[in-house]
Amino acid sequence: xxxxxxxxxxxxxxxxxxxxxxxxxxxxxxxxxxxxxxxxxxxxxxxxxxxxxxxxxxxxxxxxxxxxxxxxxxxxxxxxxxxxxxxxxxxxxxxxxxxxxxxxxxxxxxxxxxxxxxxxxxxxxxxxxxxxxxxxxxxxxxxxxxxxxxxxxxxxxxxxxxxxxxxxxxxxxxxxxxxxxxxxxxxxxxxxxxxxxxxxxxxxxxxxxxxxxxxxxxxxxxxxxxxxxxxxxxxxxxxxxxxxxxxxxxxxxxxxxxxxxxxxxxxxxxxxxxxxxxxxxxxxxxxxxxxxxxxxxxxxxxxxxxxxxxxxxxx
Amino acid sequence: xxxxxxxxxxxxxxxxxxxxxxxxxxxxxxxxxxxxxxxxxxxxxxxxxxxxxxxxxxxxxxxxxxxxxxxxxxxxxxxxxxxxxxxxxxxxxxxxxxxxxxxxxxxxxxxxxxxxxxxxxxxxxxxxxxxxxxxxxxxxxxxxxxxxxxxxxxxxxxxxxxxxxxxxxxxxxxxxxxxxxxxxxxxxxxxxxxxxxxxxxxxxxxxxxxxxxxxxxxxxxxxxxxxxxxxxxxxxxxxxxxxxxxxxxxxxxxxxxxxxxxxxxxxxxxxxxxxx
Ligand SMILES: Nc1ncnc2c1ncn2[C@@H]1O[C@H](COP(=O)(O)OP(=O)(O)OP(=O)(O)O)[C@@H](O)[C@H]1O
Ligand SMILES: [Mg+2]
Numbered sequence: 001x002x003x004x005x006x007x008x009x010x011x012x013x014x015x016x017x018x019x020x021x022x023x024x025x026x027x028x029x030x031x032x033x034x035x036x037x038x039x040x041x042x043x044x045x046x047x048x049x050x051x052x053x054x055x056x057x058x059x060x061x062x063x064x065x066x067x068x069x070x071x072x073x074x075x076x077x078x079x080x081x082x083x084x085x086x087x088x089x090x091x092x093x094x095x096x097x098x099x100x101x102x103x104x105x106x107x108x109x110x111x112x113x114x115x116x117x118x119x120x121x122x123x124x125x126x127x128x129x130x131x132x133x134x135x136x137x138x139x140x141x142x143x144x145x146x147x148x149x150x151x152x153x154x155x156x157x158x159x160x161x162x163x164x165x166x167x168x169x170x171x172x173x174x175x176x177x178x179x180x181x182x183x184x185x186x187x188x189x190x191x192x193x194x195x196x197x198x199x200x201x202x203x204x205x206x207x208x209x210x211x212x213x214x215x216x217x218x219x220x221x222x223x224x225x226x227x228x229x230x231x232x233x234x235x236x237x238x239x240x241x242x243x244x245x246x247x248x249x250x251x252x253x254x255x256x257x258x259x260x261x262x263x264x265x266x267x268x269x270x271x272x273x274x275x276x277x278x279x280x281x282x283x284x285x286x287x288x289x290x291x292x293x294x295x296x297x298x299x300x301x302x303x304x305x306x307x308x309x310x311x312x313x314x315x
Numbered sequence: 316x317x318x319x320x321x322x323x324x325x326x327x328x329x330x331x332x333x334x335x336x337x338x339x340x341x342x343x344x345x346x347x348x349x350x351x352x353x354x355x356x357x358x359x360x361x362x363x364x365x366x367x368x369x370x371x372x373x374x375x376x377x378x379x380x381x382x383x384x385x386x387x388x389x390x391x392x393x394x395x396x397x398x399x400x401x402x403x404x405x406x407x408x409x410x411x412x413x414x415x416x417x418x419x420x421x422x423x424x425x426x427x428x429x430x431x432x433x434x435x436x437x438x439x440x441x442x443x444x445x446x447x448x449x450x451x452x453x454x455x456x457x458x459x460x461x462x463x464x465x466x467x468x469x470x471x472x473x474x475x476x477x478x479x480x481x482x483x484x485x486x487x488x489x490x491x492x493x494x495x496x497x498x499x500x501x502x503x504x505x506x507x508x509x510x511x512x513x514x515x516x517x518x519x520x521x522x523x524x525x526x527x528x529x530x531x532x533x534x535x536x537x538x539x540x541x542x543x544x545x546x547x548x549x550x551x552x553x554x555x556x557x558x559x560x561x562x563x564x565x566x567x568x569x570x571x572x573x574x575x576x577x578x579x580x581x582x583x584x585x586x587x588x589x590x591x
Contacts, residue, residue, distance in 0.1 A: 057420055059587055094417050095414075098344070099341065099344045107337055108417075111421040111423045113423060
């Protein structure tokens with residue numbers, strides 16, 4: 001099976017108002033996406049994620065480098081690419097607020113050249129699937145943010161694209177909707193579609209994606225199957241604990257077998273090298289009256305914070 | 316959900332028809348959120364007709380009944396122009412809504428979609444003008460000569476369409492140069508109202524300006540309408556109509572180029588954004 005998306009040395013720069021300087025949004029990205037894969041694209045604000053999605057969905061031209069979607073070049077054959085990709089950009093924009101959800105979808109169905117009957121069926125099916133059937137005939141301006149986001153998803157799926165680009169699709173969704181969204185992405189994958197997902201939600205990426213790609217400052221930092229992600233940490237064992245005694249807490253990082261200690265969700269997480277160290281630390285903590293301690297797995301968030309964390313706020 | 320390959324696409328020909336049909340439904344739906352037929356007729360049209368009457372009465376007071384009829388005819392025809400140019404607003408709105416990039420990457424050309432976005436205002440404009448044509452002259456005591464006034468109705472249609480094309484061109488400008496938006500929106504139809512023969516004949520203006528005025532929509536069509544009312548012959552009227560049609564086609568072509576340019580330029584420099 002050939003790769004669904006093939007990106008080679010992709011560069012995109014933006015010229016800013018003051019012509020002197022150029023912003024490098026993508027600085028030479030090489031990446032391959034396989035068939036029926038859910039790829040998570042992660043990275044801090046301004047990393048170049050949206051720029052990449054825009055290029056792959058033919059909204060934007062690359063400055064240099066090549067990208068092929070289903071074997072077709074994005075620059076020379078955008079038309080073939082367009083018929084096969086669906087794209088959903090985050091945020092509320094891109095809908096016609098005055099007309100109903102169904103009318104919005106019907107409009108895009110016509111633009112994607114679906115015949116009338118197929119269009120009608122597809123609209124109803126998608127509205128049902130997105131949980132919007134009850135409100136389908138109300139104007140979109142009366143929708144909540146999450147409902148608009150779901151309508152965007154329906155719009156992106158209207159022509160049954162082989163590849164779906166989703167740029168922060170769960171922004172504004174409530175937990176139930178976000179859970180349904182995850183189920184939807186899994187279904188789409190089952191149907192043989194490839195999903196390219198941009199998100200800031202590490203738990204979501206970890207739960208959904210077969211592979212995660214991390215970009216930072218327009219460069220690929222990591223590209224790895226999600227289940228192997230822990231490889232990127234030297235210390236792959238963790239112990240989570242809550243300790244109210246500052247004296248005890250101060251001692252933990254000093255222990256020879258502890259790599260580091262980081263605050264985590266109201267408590268702390270100690271990172272360790274060897275599985276045997278886990279038992280040693282647990283015993284050490286219990287002896288000092290710290291009873292809320294348990295072993296845990298390093299998550300994608302740990303990897304992310306390790307690779308990006310030190311300067312996340314300095315865009 | 317269908318399998319990825321089972322895309323229900325129709326042939327390109329029916330695709331365009333479908334798109335036209337869909338755009339029309341879209342327009343009607345959008346119109347209905349603004350107006351019911353009652354608010355349209357008693358609010359919107361009545362307001363426009365009052366405005367026309369006001370200008371006509373000024374004509375009467377500063378001059379005579381003949382001037383009043385001149386101004387009345389001009390302003391009634393100008394209604395269709397005024398309304399069809401609301402396309403500038405609906406198209407510029409597309410950028411604000413953030414639908415521009417999505418339209419640009421749809422496999423069907425975005426150009427007909429854009430150009431179709433104000434068709435409901437075109438229809439509304441024609442209707443307002445025709446209502447004015449039938450109602451106002453007898454009401455103000457300056458009845459039009461019938462049956463001469465009948466073919467003029469078809470000419471109003473032509474004027475409205477060519478004004479719509481001009482509106483599309485302006486809209487293309489507004490979408491392309493956002494800094495021009497305010498100027499284009501507010502001043503686009505001013506030259507037509509002021510110089511193109513609505514209230515004063517274009518012969519009133521300096522000689523060098525007159526040929527330029529023939530490049531604007533409405534000028535030639537309105538002259539044709541006036542000629543018909545004055546009992547002019549067909550051979551006198553049709554060149555003016557042909558010129559009006561030609562002017563419309565010209566602006567339409569420019570509009571198409573301009574809108575295409577927005578997209579090509581946007582893909583290159585990243586200005587194809589989701590908001591303004
Ligand atoms: N139209 C544009 N003109 C100029 N610079 C731009 C434009 N779009 C993006 N940039 C710049 O390109 C860089 C990458 O932006 P991009 O939107 O791709 O980031 P992102 O990874 O999607 O960020 P976020 O997580 O905040 O959505 C940023 O420095 C941004 O300022
Ligand atoms: Mg982004």
